[in-house]
Amino acid sequence: MLTRRMLHIRVLAALAAGASWSPRAAGAATSGAATSGAIGPAERLWLDRLTYGATATEAARLSDLGRAAWLERQLSHPVSDPGLEERLAAARLRISYGAGSDEYGNRWRATDELRPLSWLKADPADLVPLQDWGPGKGMDYSERSRPAQEVIAASLIRAVHAEGQLREVMTQFWHDHFNVDSGKDETTTTTFPAYDATLRAHALGNFRVLLGDVARSPAMLYYLNNADSIASPANENYARELLELHTLGAGNYLNDRYSDWRAVPGAQDGLAEGYLDLDVYEVARAFTGWSVGDGRWLVEGEQAPRTGVFHYVARWHDPYQKRILGREFPPNRGPLADGEEVLDILARHPGTARFVCEKIARRLLADDPDPALVARLAQVFLAATEAPDQIAQVVRALVLSPEFDAPPTKLRRPFEVLAAILRAARAEVVSPEIVWHWELARAGWRQHEYGPPTGHPDRLAAWTGASSLNRLVDLALYALEDWWGTARLDLSPLAGPDETLRAFLARHAAGLSAAAADGIAAEIGGIYLGAEGLDGPAQALPDKKRHDAARMAMAFAALTPEFLFR
Amino acid sequence: MARDPILVVVFLRGGADGLALVAPSSDPDYLAARPEALRVLRKGDGAGRVLRQEVADVDFRFHPAAAAFADLFDAGDLSLIHAAGLPEATRSHFDAEARIERGLFGAAAPPGDPSGWIGRWVQAAAPGGPMPVLAVGAMRPASLLGADAAVAATLDDLILGPGHWLAPALRARLQAGFGEHGPLARPMSDLVGLSDMIGSRLWSGADADPRPYAPAVDYPEGNPVSRPLMTVAQTIKEDLGLRVATVDVPGWDTHVAQADTFARLTRQLSQALMAFWRDLGPLQQDVSLVVMSEFGRRLRSNTGAGTDHGRGNVMLVLGPQAKGERMLGRWPGLANEALEDGADLAVVTDYRAVLAEILTGHMRLADAAPVFPGFTPEPLGFWG
Numbered sequence: 001m002l003t004r005r006m007l008h009i010r011v012l013a014a015l016a017a018g019a020s021w022s023p024r025a026a027g028a029a030t031s032g033a034a035t036s037g038a039i040g041p042a043e044r045l046w047l048d049r050l051t052y053g054a055t056a057t058e059a060a061r062l063s064d065l066g067r068a069a070w071l072e073r074q075l076s077h078p079v080s081d082p083g084l085e086e087r088l089a090a091a092r093l094r095i096s097y098g099a100g101s102d103e104y105g106n107r108w109r110a111t112d113e114l115r116p117l118s119w120l121k122a123d124p125a126d127l128v129p130l131q132d133w134g135p136g137k138g139m140d141y142s143e144r145s146r147p148a149q150e151v152i153a154a155s156l157i158r159a160v161h162a163e164g165q166l167r168e169v170m171t172q173f174w175h176d177h178f179n180v181d182s183g184k185d186e187t188t189t190t191t192f193p194a195y196d197a198t199l200r201a202h203a204l205g206n207f208r209v210l211l212g213d214v215a216r217s218p219a220m221l222y223y224l225n226n227a228d229s230i231a232s233p234a235n236e237n238y239a240r241e242l243l244e245l246h247t248l249g250a251g252n253y254l255n256d257r258y259s260d261w262r263a264v265p266g267a268q269d270g271l272a273e274g275y276l277d278l279d280v281y282e283v284a285r286a287f288t289g290w291s292v293g294d295g296r297w298l299v300e301g302e303q304a305p306r307t308g309v310f311h312y313v314a315r316w317h318d319p320y321q322k323r324i325l326g327r328e329f330p331p332n333r334g335p336l337a338d339g340e341e342v343l344d345i346l347a348r349h350p351g352t353a354r355f356v357c358e359k360i361a362r363r364l365l366a367d368d369p370d371p372a373l374v375a376r377l378a379q380v381f382l383a384a385t386e387a388p389d390q391i392a393q394v395v396r397a398l399v400l401s402p403e404f405d406a407p408p409t410k411l412r413r414p415f416e417v418l419a420a421i422l423r424a425a426r427a428e429v430v431s432p433e434i435v436w437h438w439e440l441a442r443a444g445w446r447q448h449e450y451g452p453p454t455g456h457p458d459r460l461a462a463w464t465g466a467s468s469l470n471r472l473v474d475l476a477l478y479a480l481e482d483w484w485g486t487a488r489l490d491l492s493p494l495a496g497p498d499e500t501l502r503a504f505l506a507r508h509a510a511g512l513s514a515a516a517a518d519g520i521a522a523e524i525g526g527i528y529l530g531a532e533g534l535d536g537p538a539q540a541l542p543d544k545k546r547h548d549a550a551r552m553a554m555a556f557a558a559l560t561p562e563f564l565f566r
Numbered sequence: 567m568a569r570d571p572i573l574v575v576v577f578l579r580g581g582a583d584g585l586a587l588v589a590p591s592s593d594p595d596y597l598a599a600r601p602e603a604l605r606v607l608r609k610g611d612g613a614g615r616v617l618r619q620e621v622a623d624v625d626f627r628f629h630p631a632a633a634a635f636a637d638l639f640d641a642g643d644l645s646l647i648h649a650a651g652l653p654e655a656t657r658s659h660f661d662a663e664a665r666i667e668r669g670l671f672g673a674a675a676p677p678g679d680p681s682g683w684i685g686r687w688v689q690a691a692a693p694g695g696p697m698p699v700l701a702v703g704a705m706r707p708a709s710l711l712g713a714d715a716a717v718a719a720t721l722d723d724l725i726l727g728p729g730h731w732l733a734p735a736l737r738a739r740l741q742a743g744f745g746e747h748g749p750l751a752r753p754m755s756d757l758v759g760l761s762d763m764i765g766s767r768l769w770s771g772a773d774a775d776p777r778p779y780a781p782a783v784d785y786p787e788g789n790p791v792s793r794p795l796m797t798v799a800q801t802i803k804e805d806l807g808l809r810v811a812t813v814d815v816p817g818w819d820t821h822v823a824q825a826d827t828f829a830r831l832t833r834q835l836s837q838a839l840m841a842f843w844r845d846l847g848p849l850q851q852d853v854s855l856v857v858m859s860e861f862g863r864r865l866r867s868n869t870g871a872g873t874d875h876g877r878g879n880v881m882l883v884l885g886p887q888a889k890g891e892r893m894l895g896r897w898p899g900l901a902n903e904a905l906e907d908g909a910d911l912a913v914v915t916d917y918r919a920v921l922a923e924i925l926t927g928h929m930r931l932a933d934a935a936p937v938f939p940g941f942t943p944e945p946l947g948f949w950g
Contacts, residue, residue: 225821228870236874237821240658250661256654277657277907411750442723444704451816452579454660457705464753465706465717466724466760473726473736516743527735552732559739561748 039063041514045408048566049364050074050399051165053420056511058165071399075392077164079201084162087429091117093153094433097140106138114432117154119147120193124218124308127190128294141186148182148189151196152448153431156486159419160429170203170391171196172415173363175448176455177356178214178246180223183449187222187294191308192448195219204392207356208347208385211246215343216310218292224453227296231288231318239284241453243275247346249355267326274351275325282322286329286338289317312336325349348385353378359458360391361398366409367459373403408565411460414445417472421479421558424511427487436486439478443471476558480551491550492543501525501549504538508550512557520556524549569805569852570693571929574798575684575812577707578835578859580819581659583873584880585862585911586828587632588646588893589614592625595900599866603825604873606630617646619893626893631833634840635882642890643843643850645948647920649878649898651861651913655906657875659819662860667708669918669938683918683937684810685712687925690936695807696763702794702813709812716760720797721768721804722776726761728769737761767804783844791815791838799845802853809929818859822870843884854885854928856920862911865900878911881920887928887949894946895919919943 039047039059047054047062050071062070092114101107119127129137130144155172162168178199182192195217202210214220220238221227229235244250252274258264261279264272272279293311296304304311312335322329322338325345329338346352357377361369380397384390398404412420418436422429437447444463450456457463480489495507505521513520525534528549529541538546557563589606590596591614596605606614606627614627615636626648628636638644653671656662665671669683681689688699689712699715701707706717718724726740727733741758744751769776779800785792791813798811815835820827839855846853862879878898884890895915898904906912918941922934927949934943 225870225872228822228872230869233866233868233874235821235868235870235872237819240875244658244660250658253656253658253661255656255658277655280657409749442704442719452659460749461711462705464750465701465704465715466753466757467716467718468704469750469753469757470723470726470761473740477727477730477732477736523735523739527732555732556736556739559736559743561744561750564750 042405043067044514045566046399046404048408048420049404049410050169051423052159052168052416053423055423055426068400071166071396074164074166075204075389075396077167079164079167081163084158087157087161088117088120088154091153091157091430092432093117093150095142095146097142100140102133102138104133104135104138106136108139111140111142117150119150120154121197122147122193124191124194125306126308127193128306128308130190131186131294144186145183145189148192148448149434151182151192152437153434155196155447156415156419156422156431156434156436157429159415160422160427160487166395167200167203169364170395171200173360174199174203174210176450176458177359178220179450179453179455180217180219181446181449181451182219184223187227187292188219191218191222191292194309196448202391204389204395206386206388206390207352207381208343208390209388210391211343211347212340214246215242215287215290215339218294218309221290221292221310226287227291227294229284229288229290230313230316231285234281234284234288234318236280236284239287240280242342242346243280243283245453245455247352247355248275248349249351251355252351261323261326264326270327271345271349272325279324282324282329283342285318285320285322286324286342289313289315290336290339291316348382350378350382353381357381357394357398360394362458364395364398365404366406370403373398373401376401409460410566411463412564412566413456413458413463414440414443414468414471414475415447417558417564418475418479420563421476421512421554422487422489425480425487425489425491425554427480427489429487430485431487432485436479439471439474443468443475472564473559476555479558480554490543490547491554492547494538497537497539499538500535501529501538501541502534504546505534505549505553509553509557512554513560513562515562516557516560520553523556524553528552569849570695570807570809572802572808572853573810573924573929574853574855575709575810576835576839576855576857577663577812577814578818578857579659579663579814579816580859581662581861581863581875582818582831582859582879583820583824583828583863584648584859584878585865585876586824587629587635587832588617588648588880589627589629590624590897590900591616591627593900595902596865599900601867601871603871604867617893619891624897624899629829629832631829632836634836638840638843638884639891643884643886643888644890645883645888646893647881647883647895647915647946648893649911649913650881650895650915650917650920651878653913653916653918655877657861657877659860659875664708666858666860666917668711669709669921672940681712682707682709683921684709684812686937687810687929687931688713691809691929691931693807693809695809697760697801697806698809700798700801700808700811702797702811705814707812707814714756716756718797719794721764721779721800724757724760725765725769725776726758728765728776729774763806767806781841781845782847783841785841785845786834786837789834789838791834792841795838795842796845799842802846802849820863820872821868821874822872824867824872839884850886854883854887854924856924857882857884858917858920864909865905865911866909876910877906878913881917883920883924883948885928889948894948915946916941916943919946923948 096112099110182188198213224238225235226238254274255276266273293305293307295306319332321331358374381394384393502521506517509520510517525531591606591608612630614630617626667682701715701717740754744754794813801808858881863873863876898912898914918938922943925931925934
């Protein structure tokens with residue numbers, strides 16, 4: 001019996017072999033040219049893989065620079081982005097709550113105001129008080145959760161407007177790879193701005209540095225409970241996910257195959273190929289004492305400093321000898337030495353190289369990237385373990401590989417759909433509310449609030465449930481309406497005084513789907529305007545009506561295979 | 567008219583602490599391994615409800631927040647199977663979940679077969695009806711791989727743009743616009759089909775909104791388990807041919823400060839399940855519900871007043887056919903030599919034995935072998 005899944009696999013295989021079904025027919029309608037600059041479908045696809053959606057500006061830039069130079073510009077784009085900084089400084093996000101009180105007798109007044117995103121760059125020490133409970137420390141929980149809400153609001157502004165698009169794409173990749181549910185409680189909400197900044201700073205940098213900064217990030221230390229890991233017994237939560245999700249991957253978890261560490265291939269030569277529960281227990285011991293400076297009680301009469309950053313508690317550390325992946329750790333070493341060596345071993349492990357490179361290729365290219373390609377990328381990763389641009393080198397090797405010309409098979413995930421629609425519409429994201437965040441949640445996308453430490457799934461099958469697809473329909477309908485207040489946009493301007501209504505509608509549809517543009521123009525004309533007016537001048541329509549017609553054309557174009565696949 | 571039997575699978579994600587849910591409260595090894603806050607007590611305000619049936623000379627008690635489970639147990643609707651779990655030792659959430667939901671082990675796992683155990687049940691039982699399988703939520707669990715399933719948090723979520731004037735045009739676009747063979751062609755056509763079917767039942771074009779579900783009893787408010795179970799109850803009552811529904815309940819990974827979190831989660835779960843059960847009324851006859859998790863938790867607590875990943879766990883089976891008020895399977899005890907790896911409650915009952923008995927007993931599947939190939943269950947004695 002041919003199951004549906006098998007059918008899908010066959011279809012994808014046929015696709016890869018260049019068979020007939022293709023969301024981007026090579027002979028796409030020429031009406032796309034006005035929006036996409038002078039680039040063809042292949043360049044357009046390339047942009048869609050490396051950004052949150054091709055725009056006319058980016059298309060023109062690619063056309064000027066060529067692929068290699070465009071890529072280098074993105075890979076070396078600084079973290080700082082003046083245009084984006086300006087937008088983030090101007091952004092306002094509503095905070096609204098009723099009057100309230102708490103069990104300590106604190107009272108607070110009702111609040112409803114548009115506030116700047118002022119926690120995004122705050123000194124972590126200034127955020128510690130948002131974690132305090134007790135007399136004189138009362139506030140509505142909306143104040144405690146505010147820092148993470150600001151990061152969520154900013155994430156859409158960044159995705160749509162950042163010049164360094166590839167850095168944003170990779171920042172989201174690392175958010176899923178090193179997932180933290182910012183909404184867990186006030187410890188994660190208040191430390192999330194710093195965490196977001198850490199991932200962005202190293203998104204194209206060195207993996208060992210990134211791994212180390214994540215290990216010391218209060219958000220991760222709270223989320224996976226290492227902040228509370230005291231010898232002994234240690235808390236194993238972070239240690240397990242460090243091995244399974246952050247470095248070696250579940251494919252190198254060999255617990256069902258070996259019970260004796262000596263039996264694991266490589267272990268007796270000093271580097272086991274994979275890990276057992278025994279390694280998890282030992283790694284957990286290595287990270288005991290890695291905690292947060294949040295004023296926590298350490299021992300009678302002594303509290304941690306209130307810095308809001310990483311704090312090592314030597315007396316919580318288990319100092320005795322350990323054996324991890326076959327390597328012996330001597331007892332009683334200096335502060336942090338055990339944990340740092342674990343990170344050194346893991347960041348340079350071939351299993352980590354394969355796991356991380358496969359995930360990067362899955363993100364940018366295809367659900368099941370060619371193993372030979374992954375092996376080549378892993379070589380690049382391992383050869384560059386000391387390089388400050390290690391991750392950029394892997395991305396470059398992937399993007400410039402012949403495999404990167406494969407036809408589109410990646411389904412845009414809900415956040416990516418929203419960002420791409422807004423980019424194509426040249427919308428100005430203001431996000432005074434994050435209604436979009438709750439709408440995406442109904443599609444399964446919990447921006448920065450995904451509960452399990454796996455991060456969002458990155459395969460097509462996870463996103464094709466009827467309800468998730470139905471939310472994409474809603475997104476297409478509403479992303480272009482004003483009532484979310486998410487974005488400002490005006491789709492009424494004409495390409496020229498003589499632009500026909502047909503060309504006007506096709507131009508907007510083509511921003512998302514060049515192949516379907518002409519058909520959509522006719523369809524919208526028939527539904528909204530009466531087909532007879534299509535070849536008259538668009539100028540004859542009032543601005544508002546023209547804007548609405550363009551909006552519809554874009555909504556329809558968003559619900560095409562050409563747009564939804566990249 | 568008797569309906570076809572229905573199975574509801576409630577999965578507690580994160581590894582629920584079975585030793586706190588149904589606790590061997592008098593076991594000296596249990597008393598020695600955990601501080602009071604992580605145990606179920608025998609005396610005082612926080613004492614757990616005792617199971618009336620003595621098992622292995624151990625005073626098993628429900629967690630005090632699980633009073634609703636104790637009521638269901640005493641009413642004869644609930645059976646327990648302790649020390650159940652995966653035959654293969656894994657303490658990774660995602661590895662354990664994948665193995666449990668696939669349900670294929672060792673030589674019986676053909677390479678490249680991605681199907682899940684419910685998916686194989688669908689292939690074996692070939693249920694008819696407009697909506698035989700429902701995954702409540704945004705994501706489809708791996709157990710459903712290999713089967714068509716509606717995936718939605720609420721039935722309303724399956725209606726295409728209700729009230730939106732462009733909905734008919736969008737419907738046509740989704741049906742025609744994704745080609746004959748593209749990977750979205752079938753999912754989009756499924757969406758249109760479900761939307762048409764649900765929409766015609768729940769929503770008359772004259773109303774602004776789809777008809778809301780009116781349960782027979784009030785579900786607890788502010789309880790995250792209520793809404794998903796209401797969706798299941800609504801689907802059953804709407805007579806959509808539902809045979810299997812899955813509900814995920816997250817949050818059970820209690821590595822720190824377990825006591826409060828576990829009590830809250832257990833209260834929410836048990837109270838919402840009680841409401842669901844009462845809401846079903848006479849339809850209880852047709853429903854069996856199993857509560858499971860990927861593993862139990864370590865016997866000994868850690869220094870953060872939490873517990874780490876363990877192995878054996880308790881499974882709950884709710885349903886009048888389950889001849890409840892029994893604790894089935896064998897209790898291995900918590901002495902050091904009885905523990906798996908000297909640390910965790912051992913797995914002495916393969917979780918597949920519980921599911922296989924539900925499939926052959928309640929679901930009236932002739933043979934569970936196609937669902938769990940290579941596995942010969944020893945009957946636990948729920949049915950028959």
